[in-house]
Amino acid sequence: MNLREYLAGQQKLVDAELDRLVPPETAIPETIHRAMRYSLFAGGKRIRPLLCLEAARTVADEPPGITVPACALECIHTYSLIHDDLPALDNDDYRRGKLTCHKMFGEAMAILAGDALLTLAFQLLASMDAVCGGRKARMIAELAAAAGTVGGMIGGQVADLEGEGRPPEPALLESIHRAKTGALLRASLRLGAICAGADDASYESLSRYGEHVGLAFQIVDDILDVEASSEALGKTAGKDAQQHKITFPAVYGLERSRAMAGEECARAHEALAGFGARAGRLHELADLIVHRKS
Amino acid sequence: MNLREYLAGQQKLVDAELDRLVPPETAIPETIHRAMRYSLFAGGKRIRPLLCLEAARTVADEPPGITVPACALECIHTYSLIHDDLPALDNDDYRRGKLTCHKMFGEAMAILAGDALLTLAFQLLASMDAVCGGRKARMIAELAAAAGTVGGMIGGQVADLEGEGRPPEPALLESIHRAKTGALLRASLRLGAICAGADDASYESLSRYGEHVGLAFQIVDDILDVEASSEALGKTAGKDAQQHKITFPAVYGLERSRAMAGEECARAHEALAGFGARAGRLHELADLIVHRKS
Numbered sequence: 001m002n003l004r005e006y007l008a009g010q011q012k013l014v015d016a017e018l019d020r021l022v023p024p025e026t027a028i029p030e031t032i033h034r035a036m037r038y039s040l041f042a043g044g045k046r047i048r049p050l051l052c053l054e055a056a057r058t059v060a061d062e063p064p065g066i067t068v069p070a071c072a073l074e075c076i077h078t079y080s081l082i083h084d085d086l087p088a089l090d091n092d093d094y095r096r097g098k099l100t101c102h103k104m105f106g107e108a109m110a111i112l113a114g115d116a117l118l119t120l121a122f123q124l125l126a127s128m129d130a131v132c133g134g135r136k137a138r139m140i141a142e143l144a145a146a147a148g149t150v151g152g153m154i155g156g157q158v159a160d161l162e163g164e165g166r167p168p169e170p171a172l173l174e175s176i177h178r179a180k181t182g183a184l185l186r187a188s189l190r191l192g193a194i195c196a197g198a199d200d201a202s203y204e205s206l207s208r209y210g211e212h213v214g215l216a217f218q219i220v221d222d223i224l225d226v227e228a229s230s231e232a233l234g235k236t237a238g239k240d241a242q243q244h245k246i247t248f249p250a251v252y253g254l255e256r257s258r259a260m261a262g263e264e265c266a267r268a269h270e271a272l273a274g275f276g277a278r279a280g281r282l283h284e285l286a287d288l289i290v291h292r293k294s
Numbered sequence: 295m296n297l298r299e300y301l302a303g304q305q306k307l308v309d310a311e312l313d314r315l316v317p318p319e320t321a322i323p324e325t326i327h328r329a330m331r332y333s334l335f336a337g338g339k340r341i342r343p344l345l346c347l348e349a350a351r352t353v354a355d356e357p358p359g360i361t362v363p364a365c366a367l368e369c370i371h372t373y374s375l376i377h378d379d380l381p382a383l384d385n386d387d388y389r390r391g392k393l394t395c396h397k398m399f400g401e402a403m404a405i406l407a408g409d410a411l412l413t414l415a416f417q418l419l420a421s422m423d424a425v426c427g428g429r430k431a432r433m434i435a436e437l438a439a440a441a442g443t444v445g446g447m448i449g450g451q452v453a454d455l456e457g458e459g460r461p462p463e464p465a466l467l468e469s470i471h472r473a474k475t476g477a478l479l480r481a482s483l484r485l486g487a488i489c490a491g492a493d494d495a496s497y498e499s500l501s502r503y504g505e506h507v508g509l510a511f512q513i514v515d516d517i518l519d520v521e522a523s524s525e526a527l528g529k530t531a532g533k534d535a536q537q538h539k540i541t542f543p544a545v546y547g548l549e550r551s552r553a554m555a556g557e558e559c560a561r562a563h564e565a566l567a568g569f570g571a572r573a574g575r576l577h578e579l580a581d582l583i584v585h586r587k588s
Contacts, residue, residue, distance in 0.1 A: 023444055029452040032443050083409060088401035107382035111405065112452060115377060116443045118409065122416040123438030126431045133427030137420045140434060144417030149326050149410045150317055158323040158406060 003284050007050065014049040015041065017067040018074060021124055035105040035113035036120075039078050043096045043234070047289070048073040048188040051213070054281045055192030055206045058272075063196035065130025069139055072121040073188050076147050079117035080184075082110050084157065090239070097234035118147070131195060139191050146187035156180025165244040168251040176246060177218040178211075185217060186210035205271050209282060212268035217289050219261040222247040223254060228294060265290045297578050301344065308343040309335070311361040312368060315418055329399040329407035330414075333372050337390045337528070341583070342367040342482040345507070348575045349486030349500045352566075357490035359424025363433055366415040367482050370441050373411035374478075376404050378451065384533070391528035412441070425489060433485050440481035450474025459538045462545040470540060471512040472505075479511060480504035499565050503576060506562035511583050513555040516541035517548060522588060559584045 001009075018040055027033050049070035056063045085092040085100040086107065093103050102110035125140050149155040156179030163172060189210035193203045225240045226249050240247045248257040268286040272279040295303075312334055321327050343364035350357045379386040379394040380401060387397050396404035419434050443449040450473030457466060483504035487497045519534045520543050534541045542551040562580040566573040 027444055029443070029449055029456060031456065032448065032452045036443075079409075083405055086405065088405060108455060109452070111377055111380065111382060112448050115373075115408070115412065116448045118412055119438050119442050119446075119448065122434055123442060126434035126438060128431075133429070133431040135427070136431040137422075137427040137434075140416055140420035140431075144413050144420060148413050148417060149323070149330075150321055152413075154326065154406050154410045154413065155323055158326045158403070161402060162323060162325065 003281075003288065006281070007288075010050055010053060011046045013067065014046045014053075014070055014074065018071050021068070021071050022075075022120065031105065031109060032112055032116055035101055035109045036116055038104060039082050039095075039101045039113065040074065040117070042098050044074065044078065046074060047217075047285075048077050048184065050285060051185065051188040051210070051282075052192040052195075054279075054285060055189040055210075056196035057192075058206065058275045058278045058282065059193060059196035059198040059202055063192075065128050066192065066195050068124050068128050068130075069143075069191040069195050072124045072139075072143065073184070073191065075117040075121040075124070076143065076153075076184065079114040079121075080147075080153055080157075082114040082117070086110060089157075089161070090243075092236060092239075094234065094236060135194055135197070138194050142187050142190050142194065146183040151179050152183045153180060156183070160245065163246045166246065168246045170251055173246045173248065173251050174215075177215065177248075181218045181221070182211060182214035185214035201274065205274055209268050209271040209286070212264045212271060213286050213289055216261045216264035216268065216286070219248045219257055219264065220290055220292065222249055223257055223261070224292075224294065226254065234294065261290050297575075297582065300575070301582075304344055304347060305340045307361065308340045308347075308364055308368065312365050315362070315365050316369075316414065325399065325403060326406055326410055329395055329403045330410055332398060333376050333389075333395045333407065334368065334411070336392050338368065338372065340368060341511075341579075342371050342478065344579060345479065345482040345504070345576075346486040346489075348573075348579060349483040349504075350490035351486075352500065352569045352572045352576065353487060353490035353492040353496055357486075359422050360486065360489050362418050362422050362424075363437075363485040363489050366418045366433075366437065367478070367485065369411040369415040369418070370437065370447075370478065373408040373415075374441075374447055374451075376408040376411070380404060383451075383455070384537075386530060386533075388528065388530060429488055429491070432488050436481050436484050436488065440477040445473050446477045447474060450477070454539065457540045460540065462540045464545055467540050467542065467545050468509075471509065475512045475515070476505060476508035479508035495568065499568055503562050503565040503580070506558045506565060507580050507583055510555045510558035510562065510580070513542045513551055513558065514584055514586065516543055517551055517555070518586075518588065520548065528588065555584050 023033050025034050025037055052070040052073055056066045082101045084090050085095055086102055092100055101113055122140055125136055128136055145152055147153045156176050159176045160180055186207055189206040193206045225237055228237055265286050269283055272282055317327050319328050319331055346364040346367055350360045376395045378384050379389055380396055386394055395407055416434055419430055422430055439446055441447045450470050453470045454474055480501055483500040487500045519531055522531055559580050563577055566576055
């Protein structure tokens with residue numbers, strides 16, 4: 001099966017599992033569940049769930065319950081987008097080509113829908129039947145740290161907001177992005193590894209792959225914000241420069257940024273050396289992340 | 295030791311533990327940690343932690359690690375206050391006599407500080423050393439459900455917002471309050487019970503106590519909003535009527551509401567019958583909750 005077909009199938013699997021795990025639109029109070037599902041099913045690429053699933057598969061054939069951490073990661077990612085898009089933060093009207101949650105449901109509901117998805121992520125992990133309490137707790141601790149303030153997503157978001165208009169320095173840039181997007185991408189690999197019962201060596205290799213892929217992902221994101229059209233991105237392009245954000249193109253220029261994305265991608269491949277053929281899809285995903293157009 | 299001295303000592307214990315468990319103000323990025331701590335240490339009464347601690351003590355003498363779920367509950371409670379006070383929700387400038395988080399740190403930081411406290415609550419529970427993975431997962435599942443959309447805090451908040459201006463009906467009133475404040479208060483007892491290793495019968499008794507105390511708490515809250523001054527409450531009084539909220543006094547009148555609070559309190563006492571003298575402080579806390587003046 002070629003990669004495109006494979007990914008389409010996997011995205012369908014993730015969507016079906018999200019549909020099963022998230023309360024239906026008819027659950028009371030309906031509005032909040034409509035808002036959560038609106039943003040969850042707004043056409044995300046499911047990169048974090050895919051990384052989680054493939055990490056697990058490098059360790060075991062079909063680890064029981066593996067779709068649950070995959071869905072929990074997507075809940076966290078979606079909550080972060082809903083809150084980032086709010087008027088008080090990035091103030092975006094469009095996301096993935098559709099109106100943002102607060103434009104559809106109002107600010108109050110968007111704040112609460114984000115809160116609800118964050119809460120649900122932990123509830124899903126804690127309620128898993130297929131793995132023991134110890135693994136559940138490890139996954140939750142890792143996910144919460146990756147989403148949190150110290151080196152995690154919220155910390156990166158704060159540093160990003162506070163960095164607007166500051167001199168574009170390489171160290172600040174890297175620390176922001178490691179936290180803002182890198183930590184959750186690395187956690188995607190780690191949750192897959194923990195759920196599948198990886199040994200320490202595999203866990204470390206998958207973490208390293210996740211770090212390099214995470215940085216490559218962010219560099220490409222910054223490049224696309226400069227180069228791609230709003231139409232292709234499904235969100236407002238060129239906002240980084242407009243908001244004087246610290247980005248890779250702003251610090252290194254486009255040419256050097258492209259080369260850096262390639263270097264990070266190469267290191268991601270290297271990290272997988274010990275897995276041989278089992279890591280085939282992770283190799284493909286790294287390439288896909290670097291060469292994507294939106 | 296009389297109750298007042300005892301409670302002051304317990305509140306000090308909770309405050310010291312929160313100080314130990316929450317990242318310091320010097321942790322990078324500093325602003326978010328300042329905002330989290332500003333709201334956490336703004337003079338809360340620590341009712342949820344106290345209920346958690348005392349529930350555990352009805353089951354075991356000093357259950358290892360019990361201050362961690364107590365602090366996690368306070369993190370969840372504080373996050374909910376920060377987000378509820380936002381302009382898009384209740385739009386309050388004062389809380390516990392101090393400026394609300396968004397008035398001090400701006401809306402963006404208040405949204406993120408709430409998110410961070412919610413995330414931290416689960417991180418603290420998942421990272422506990424003193425209890426096994428199974429108990430950690432049970433506590434997290436219970437806390438997430440109590441904070442969530444289906445019969446939990448967020449669901450209650452949504453129902454409350456959507457209920458503004460609707461005819462004040464008893465069934466709607468009770469369902470809102472069971473979810474909005476009752477679920478987390480009941481979870482306070484349950485987390486204490488789980489952490490201490492309660493058997494099913496004790497768990498059920500403590501849950502029942504929590505339900506009645508929770509309802510009593512909310513009835514008194516609604517009464518105080520009518521009767522007490524803003525000064526005594528440390529927040530704007532009379533807002534419920536102004537926002538046409540569905541409250542106990544609005545549905546039943548003040549007299550009947552007072553009687554109902556007393557009835558719920560009596561049922562809370564009954565639920566503790568099996569514990570004998572071990573539940574002494576829980577009996578006192580029920581009375582305190584009903585007779586409080588702010």
